[in-house]
Amino acid sequence: MKLIKFLSLLIIAVISFTSCDQEDDLVFVAKVPEEGISFSNVFLEEYTLTAAASKNIGERFTWEDAYFGVPTNVEYELQHSIIGDFTDVETVSSTDGNELSITIGDMLKFAANAGLDNDPNSENPNTGNLYFRLMASPGTDGGLPVFTETQTLSVVLPEAVESGAGFEVASWGVVGSGYNNWGAFADAKFYTTATEGVIVSYVNLIDGDIKFRENNEWGGDLGDANGDGILDADPENNIAVTAGDYKITIDTNDNSYTIEEFSWGIVGSGYNDWGNGGPDAKLYYDYTTDTFKASVMFVDGDIKFRMNNAWGGDLGDANGDGILDADPENNIAVTAGHYFVTVDLKDKSYSIEEATVWGAVGSGYNNWGETPDAALTEIQPGIWYAENVNLIDGDIKFRPNNEWNGDYGDANEDNILDQDPENNIAVTAGNYVISIDFNDVDGPRYYLGKR
Numbered sequence: 300m301k302l303i304k305f306l307s308l309l310i311i312a313v314i315s316f317t318s319c320d321q322e323d324d325l326v327f328v329a330k331v332p333e334e335g336i337s338f339s340n341v342f343l344e345e346y347t348l349t350a351a352a353s354k355n356i357g358e359r360f361t362w363e364d365a366y367f368g369v370p371t372n373v374e375y376e377l378q379h380s381i382i383g384d385f386t387d388v389e390t391v392s393s394t395d396g397n398e399l400s401i402t403i404g405d406m407l408k409f410a411a412n413a414g415l416d417n418d419p420n421s422e423n424p425n426t427g428n429l430y431f432r433l434m435a436s437p438g439t440d441g442g443l444p445v446f447t448e449t450q451t452l453s454v455v456l457p458e459a460v461e462s463g464a465g466f467e468v469a470s471w472g473v474v475g476s477g478y479n480n481w482g483a484f485a486d487a488k489f490y491t492t493a494t495e496g497v498i499v500s501y502v503n504l505i506d507g508d509i510k511f512r513e514n515n516e517w518g519g520d521l522g523d524a525n526g527d528g529i530l531d532a533d534p535e536n537n538i539a540v541t542a543g544d545y546k547i548t549i550d551t552n553d554n555s556y557t558i559e560e561f562s563w564g565i566v567g568s569g570y571n572d573w574g575n576g577g578p579d580a581k582l583y584y585d586y587t588t589d590t591f592k593a594s595v596m597f598v599d600g601d602i603k604f605r606m607n608n609a610w611g612g613d614l615g616d617a618n619g620d621g622i623l624d625a626d627p628e629n630n631i632a633v634t635a636g637h638y639f640v641t642v643d644l645k646d647k648s649y650s651i652e653e654a655t656v657w658g659a660v661g662s663g664y665n666n667w668g669e670t671p672d673a674a675l676t677e678i679q680p681g682i683w684y685a686e687n688v689n690l691i692d693g694d695i696k697f698r699p700n701n702e703w704n705g706d707y708g709d710a711n712e713d714n715i716l717d718q719d720p721e722n723n724i725a726v727t728a729g730n731y732v733i734s735i736d737f738n739d740v741d742g743p744r745y746y747l748g749k750r
Contacts, residue, residue, distance in 0.1 A: 335445060335447075336362060336363070336365045336433065336435050336445050336446075336447055337362065337447050337448065338360055338361065338362055338433065338447055338450060339361045339362050339363055340358075340359060340360060340361045340704065340705075341702065341703075341704035341705075342358070342450065342452065342704075343358075343452075343655050343699060343700075343704070343705070344453065344653065344654075344655060344700070345453045345454070345455060345653075345654065345655055346358070346403075346406065346452055346453065346454045346455070346655075347454075347455055347456075347457060347655070347680075347681075348403050348406050348407050348410060348454055348455070348456050349403070349456075349457060349680055349681050349737070349738060350407065353402060353403050353404030353407060355402060355403050355737060355742055355743060356400050356401075356402060356403075356718065357400075357401050357402055357403040357405065357406045358400070358401055358406075358452065358705075359398055359399075359400045359705070359718065360377060360398060360399050360400070360401075360431070360433065361397060361398040362375070362397055362398075362433060362447070363397070364397065365435040365445060367437040371437045372395060372437075373395065373435055373436065373437055374393060374394075374395055374435070374436045375393060375394050375395065375396070375397075375399070375433055375434070375435050375436075376390055376392075376393040376433070376434045376435075376436070377390070377391040377392050377393070377399045377401075377431060377432075377433055378390055378391065378431065378432050378433070378434055379391050379409055379429065379430065379431055380430040380431075380432075380449075381409070381412055381413050381430070382430075383428070383430040383449065383451070385430075385432065385449070391405070391431070406429060406452075406454060407456075409429050410427065410429065410454055410456060413427055413428075413429065414427075415427045415454070415456055416456060417456035417457060417458050418458075425455060425456040425457070425458055426453070426454065426455045426456070427453075427454060428451050428452065428453055428454070429451070429452045429454055430449055430450070430451055430452075431449070431450045431452065432446050432447050432448070432449050432450065433446065433447040434446050457680045466490045466491040466492060466493075466586045466587075466589060467490065467491045467586070468488050468489075468490060468491075468586065469488070469489040469490055469491055469498040470489075470513045470514055471489045471498060471511055471512070471513055471549065471551075472485070472486025472487055472488055472489060472500075472511070472512060472513075472514075472515060473486055473487035473489075473500055473502055473504075473509055473510075473511060473547065474486045474487075474509065474510055474511070474512050474515075474520070475507055475508050475509035475510055475537060475538075475540075476505075476507030476508050476509075477504045477505055477506065477507030477508055477509045477539075477540040478502065478504055478505070478507075478509055478750070479732075479748060479750060480749075480750055482515065483748065483749065483750075484732065484746065484748030484749075485515060485746075485748070486512065486515050487500055487502040488500060489547075489549065490584070490586040491586075495552075496550060496551045496552040497548065497549070497550050497551070497552075498548070498549050498551065499546060499547065499548050499549075500546070500547045501544075501545075501546055501561065501562075501583070501584040502544070502545055502547060503543070503544050503545075503581075503686045503687050504540045504541070504542060504543060504544075504545055505542045505730065505750055506540070506541055506542050507539075507540060508537035508538060508539055508540065509537065509538050509540055510522045510537055510538065511530065511549065511556075519532065520532070520534070521554070522534070522535075522536040522537050522538055523536060523538050523556075524536040528555055528556060528557065529553075529554055529555055529556075530549070530554040530555075530556055531554070538558070540558070543560055544560065544561060544562035544581065544607070545558050545559065545560060545561055546558075546559050546560075546561035560607050561606075561607070562579075562581055562582070562606065562607055562608070563581075563582040563591055563604060563605070563606055563642065563644070564578070564579025564580055564581050564582060564593075564604070564605060564606075564608060565579055565580040565582070565593060565595060565602050565603075565604060565640060566579045566580075566602065566603055566604075566605050566608075566613070567600055567601045567602030567603055567630060567631075567633075568598075568600030568601050568602075569597045569598055569599065569600030569601055569602045569632075569633040570595060570597060570598070570600075570602055574608065578608055579605065579608050580593050580595045580640075580674075581593060582604075582640070582642055583676045583678045583684060584678070585678050585679055586679075587679050587680075588641075588643075589643070589645070590641050590642060590643045590644075591641070591642045591643075591644065592639065592640065592641050592642075592676055592677065592678060593639075593640045593676050594637070594638075594639055594640075594654065594656040594657070594674045594675060594676040594677065594683075595637075595638055595640060595656070595674060596636070596637050596638075596656065596671055596674065596700075596701065597633040597634065597635055597636060597637075597638055598635045599633070599634055599635050600632075600633060601630035601631060601632055601633065602630065602631050602633055603615045603630055603631065604623060604642060604649070612625065613625070613627070614647070615627070615628075615629040615630050615631055616629060616630075616631050616649075617629040621648055621649060621650065622646075622647050622648055622649075623642070623647040623648075623649055624647070631651070633651065636653055637653065637654060637655065637656040637700045637701075638651050638652060638653055638654060638656075639651075639652050639653075639654035639656070639677070640652075655699045655700055656674055656675070656699065656700055657674075657675045657683050657697055657698070657699055657735065658671070658672025658673050658674045658675060658697065658698065658699075658700075658701060659672055659673040659675070659685070659688065659690075659695050659696075659697055659733060660672045660673075660695065660696055660697070660698055660701070660706075661693055661694045661695030661696055661723060661724075661726075662691075662693030662694050662695075663690045663691055663692065663693030663694055663695045663725075663726040664688070664690055664691070664693075664695055668701065671701060672698065672701050673685055673688045673733070675697075675733060675734075675735065680738075681736065681737040681738040682734065682735075682736055682737070682738065683734065683735040683736075683737070684732075684733070684734045684735075685732070685733045685734075686731075686732045686733075687730060687732075688730070688731045688732075688733055689729075689730055689731075690726045690727075690728060690729060690731055691726075691728045692726070692727055692728050693725075693726060694723035694724060694725055694726065695723065695724050695726055696708045696723055696724065697716065697735065697745070705718065706718070706720070707743060707745075708720070708721075708722040708723050708724060709722055709723075709724050709745070710722040714744055714745055714746065715739075715741055715742045715743065715744055715745075716735070716742060716743040716744070716745055717742065724745075724747075726747065727749070729749045729750065730749070730750045731747050731748060731749055731750065732746075732747075732748040732750065733745070733746070733747055733748070734746045734748075
């Protein structure tokens with residue numbers, strides 16, 4: 300009987316050890332996800348790369364978890380290719396999370412490796428493509444990696460402005476209740492011209508008074524004591540102005556000045572129903588190129604250019620040659636989309652190019668997109684600007700092309716934009732000047748000037 304019990308225990312032990320061995324030999328094999336993997340962020344139509352904005356985020360790649368059929372750690376690797384087929388694959392970065400960012404500096408490096416540059420005298424192009432994909436690899440031995448489709452990013456490196464191509468910012472500015480509430484924000488700039496000592500400012504004013512001062516500082520400020528068009532230092536005499544767009548010219552050689560109505564804008568069925576749907580899209584001055592520019596969202600239709608929101612002397616393109624002329628029968632056909640428009644009044648040349656347009660959106664402006672965003676214009680490389688923007692009590696953010704992709708708020712209330720989706724920018728009702736400086740080394744810096 301003892302022998303039988305011993306044999307029974309021995310058999311049970313052998314079976315137990317065998318079972319343990321079999322369990323240890325089990326192998327879980329990862330399978331390629333049936334649904335694959337893809338990027339979940341929306342990409343811009345074009346990325347503008349400037350060295351001054353190198354520290355800013357150029358793109359934030361995001362994706363959903365890849366599931367390989369078994370519980371396993373997954374490593375994600377963002378890869379870059381110059382030629383696009385990834386035979387020259389380069390690992391950009393890796394993570395076990397769901398997002399990876401690259402800076403504009405990274406993109407500039409990739410662009411340089413691809414042979415792009417911003418030298419106007421170089422034979423290398425300043426526009427091209429960068430290629431990216433994501434690789435997901437399971438932590439279990441035997442699993443195969445999975446890749447997203449190749450994502451092509453179209454990039455442009457703005458040509459460096461050659462010395463002498465434009466003019467310079469002068470030391471003088473416009474200050475007053477008619478512009479910035481006597482210095483609540485920076486004075487409107489004057490720019491040098493081709494005539495020595497003559498400076499000019501293109502400015503939007505509101506009802507009130509103005510004066511001129513140097514370097515945003517009081518002391519030596521100039522008004523017009525006698526209303527004779529000659530500036531003097533009498534501190535009691537300001538210059539009364541009414542709301543509108545103006546060109547202010549000062550001849551510092553004799554202190555004479557003029558203030559004249561001046562604005563060029565875009566009108567048409569492709570924008571504001573030939574003026575019935577609101578004011579024309581204003582063209583802003585770019586002193587670096589001595590041209591006028593506007594960011595605008597068109598609908599299918601026609602446009603023309605006209606001065607001071609009025610008919611008479613309006614310009615179209617009779618010959619389709621990119622040169623404006625006064626033939627009243629020839630408009631310029633446009634298709635729906637976001638565009639950057641440039642006009643050179645010296646030779647009447649113009650260009651209309653598809654572009655990324657930044658705008659303000661929110662409960663403080665258009666109820667989070669019920670109507671088009673308040674468009675900003677890139678008045679110099681990396682500097683975006685809008686004026687006469689009427690906000691109401693609420694919140695705003697900034698986003699490209701009226702789309703929720705890469706929108707910016709202010710997480711830390713430090714006037715530096717970031718992509719924290721939970722932090723909007725609180726505003727109170729009023730008329731504003733808005734600017735964004737994407738060249739700031741600390742990140743995109745914005746300013747809201749309430750008038």
